[in-house]
Amino acid sequence: MSLTEQITGFVQNVVDAMGLTLTPRIEETPDGTHINLEGEDGGVLVRRGGEGLQALQHLVATAFRKQLGDDNRIVVDCNGFRRDKDAELKQMARFIAGKVLSSGIPQEMGPLNPYERRIVHLTIAEDPKVTSESIGDAFMKTVIISTKN
Amino acid sequence: MSSTETGAVGGVSPLRAVVEVVARALVDNPGSVKVTETERRGMTVLELSTAPGDMGKIIGRQGRTAAALRMMVALTAEKHGKRAQLDIKD
Numbered sequence: 001m002s003l004t005e006q007i008t009g010f011v012q013n014v015v016d017a018m019g020l021t022l023t024p025r026i027e028e029t030p031d032g033t034h035i036n037l038e039g040e041d042g043g044v045l046v047r048r049g050g051e052g053l054q055a056l057q058h059l060v061a062t063a064f065r066k067q068l069g070d071d072n073r074i075v076v077d078c079n080g081f082r083r084d085k086d087a088e089l090k091q092m093a094r095f096i097a098g099k100v101l102s103s104g105i106p107q108e109m110g111p112l113n114p115y116e117r118r119i120v121h122l123t124i125a126e127d128p129k130v131t132s133e134s135i136g137d138a139f140m141k142t143v144i145i146s147t148k149n
Numbered sequence: 150m151s152s153t154e155t156g157a158v159g160g161v162s163p164l165r166a167v168v169e170v171v172a173r174a175l176v177d178n179p180g181s182v183k184v185t186e187t188e189r190r191g192m193t194v195l196e197l198s199t200a201p202g203d204m205g206k207i208i209g210r211q212g213r214t215a216a217a218l219r220m221m222v223a224l225t226a227e228k229h230g231k232r233a234q235l236d237i238k239d
Contacts, residue, residue, distance in 0.1 A: 010170075010174055013170045014167060014170050014171060014221065016166075017163060017166035017167040017169070017170045017225075018163055018166075018167050018221065018224065018225040018228060019163040019225065019228060019229060020228065041228075044224050044227070044228050045224070051220055051224075052220060052221070052224045054217075054220075055216075055217035055218075055220035055221055056217075056221070058213060058214065058217040059171055059174070059175070059214070059217050059218070059221070062175060062206075062209060062214050062217075063171075063174040063175050139211075139213075
């Protein structure tokens with residue numbers, strides 16, 4: 001059984017145990033494999049900014065830490081919530097990079113969690129004229145976007 | 150899996166089931182995971198115990214894994230119109 005299948009099985013077991021009617025669909029995206037849970041019970045995971053989805057993502061990352069390694073990311077999504085939030089975050093990062101370039105003044109984004117910071121850093125890295133850096137020593141950190149010298 | 154009207158899956162309540170499924174996936178000794186469920190003043194109290202060496206895996210760095218597990222318990226309780234509390238026995 002592939003790792004994606006194992007993780008999908010675990011996620012299915014968790015939502016079944018919770019009594020939620022959700023069906024996982026595997027989606028290969030440019031950002032890696034997404035396990036998208038589809039169904040009308042999705043609201044339980046998505047409400048309050050997707051707290052439940054974040055918790056489930058953490059449990060997957062912890063339970064499969066050894067098998068996942070460093071680069072092999074599998075994202076747990078629900079009714080496309082994560083995908084839409086990620087797209088919003090990328091759009092915001094590009095918008096702020098544009099402001100930094102036109103003004104020359106560094107701008108802050110956040111505080112963001114590690115997953116969100118990774119998206120911002122990868123998005124900023126697409127433009128060779130700007131650079132990004134995380135500031136702080138807690139779980140949530142602020143990302144500073146500035147022009148590259 | 151089929152659900153009855155009370156939301157119990159295979160005779161096990163959703164609250165107990167979610168703790169069991171998650172805890173077993175986190176530990177090295179899934180056979181030693183035990184979850185008990187009692188009612189106390191309108192609240193469901195779940196007690197989780199594991200093999201001694203596995204407790205750290207349930208708690209996680211800065212208690213983050215325990216917090217994630219408690220979140221899943223809270224959402225399950227909310228879904229089924231209950232109030233629940235998870236005690237991690239160490």
